[in-house]
Amino acid sequence: MTNLNATVAAVLVMLAFLAGQSVAGRYYYDKVQDKVRKEVEKAMAKNPSVGPALVRLVFHDCWVYGCDGSVLLDSTPTDGTNTEKKAANNIGLAGFEVIDAIKQKVGTDASCADIVAFAARDAADILSGGKIFYTIPGGRKDGVVSSAAVADANLPHPDFNFDELKDNFNASSRGSSFTVEELVVLSGAHSIGVAHLSSYQDRLGPDSTPIDSDYQEALNKATPPGLLKTGQNPTVTNNVRDETDAFQKDAAYNPVAMGVNPKRGVLDNSYYHNNLVNKVLFKSDWVLRTDDFAASKLDEYKNNPAEWNSDFAAAMVKLSSLPAQGNKLEIRKNCRVPNPQY
Structure with missing residues (x-):
């Protein structure tokens, strides 16, 4: 019994370590x-x-x-x-x-x-x-x-088309090229953070690449492009999920109905849900839908959050190396x- 208790205690300690969390944070x-x-x-x-x-x-x-x-x-x-x-x-x-x-x-x-x-x-x-x-x-x-x-x-520029994005990620001059899959994976980081108006102004006019009309109207209301002419360059969140309730109402966006975790500021696969209904900020986000393989990965990561978590971690290891x-x-x-x- 003593040996069993010692074994159980050791396993619990190991599990706690592998979980990696304490009140103060992760142990290293x-x-x-x-x-x-x-x-x-x-x-x-x-x-x-x-x-x-x-x-x-x-x-x-x-x-x-x-x-x-x-x-x-x-x-x-x-x-x-x-x-x-x-x-x-x-x-x-x-x-x-x-x-x-x-x-x-x-x-x-x-x-x-x-x-x-x-x-x-x-x-x-x-x-x-x-x-x-x-x-x-x-x-x-x-x-x-x-x-x-x-x-x-x-x-990469926010107004890149798909081929420009693909070539940028495939450049071998960095010591390691990145695949289309890794391009789609890393783009999921746009589930967090903010962007300046100058980076998405091309999405606000009648000739923009496809964007949900309600979302576009909400963006124009929150950050009118004319502000740039006055020297102002305001920001919105990359993810409509992280916007205010009023903005989401204007954008006809209901995260729960979308199947998205409504908690603001979470790094997760919500980007893929948003992209597939044209509620993403950048042209370089939307153009992922113009390539058959990239579009299939958008759908795959929308439906498999754990897979995206794992693939994003792997891509970040590669990036950090x-x-x-x-x-x-x-x-x-x-x-x-x-x-x-x-």
Whole structure:
């Protein structure tokens, strides 16, 4: 009986560990990752918009020069202040203060690139309610160059057609190309976050790519395109599910009737439900329906949330593993500037 009780106790401890959650959050054997997790939890509790920002940040980092923390740089000796942060496709990029806070905790025990990757993993875990989790190693190094022009040349544009998206994801210059399936998988991250009017203004006119008329009318009411002429560039949520009750009423959107979890801010497969009824923001979202295989994956992920959770985790591992491309790599002391020797 004593041995049995000991065995049961050991199993319960192991199950608790595998579940990965405690009151304070997920446990890691690695002290750096524990510190990252605690800072991400604290930041998200204070400001929920930080979570989606961190998930977005790792894509915008790793898609340009590989996972090298170059998206964090304010200035470099070669690029001056015209860094990736100034890129048009990086409008609204956020979460930098969280990365700074984590760097203060871990020092040179981790690169800034590692911090970005770990923080995005933890944000995805929290935003999905623990349904999306993956393990990734450390060991990334930080780059010393950062160019707005290079970022705009490499990041996918919200008005891309399908072939442009496919070619962008298939580019082997990153060290690893991404399939159409992975394109569809990663697009599901648009279930969270916000977008600026300038990124979806092409969807608001009579000649736009197909968009639900009620949704389009609600967008025009909330963010009239004329605001851009006055210097204003407001945001809406990427996901109509996360909008106010009034907006959803204008858009004729009922998440429960759609079969969507009505809880706002959840990283889940709601994007696929919305896309299949033309209630998505970007042209680059809708055009996934113009390719037979991509469209079939939209339907598959709509009907199989657990499959999408698993595939999204796998795609994020691959994304977070894109090798840094620079010849000069380091572990930065300050994530916003290269170390003094450069």
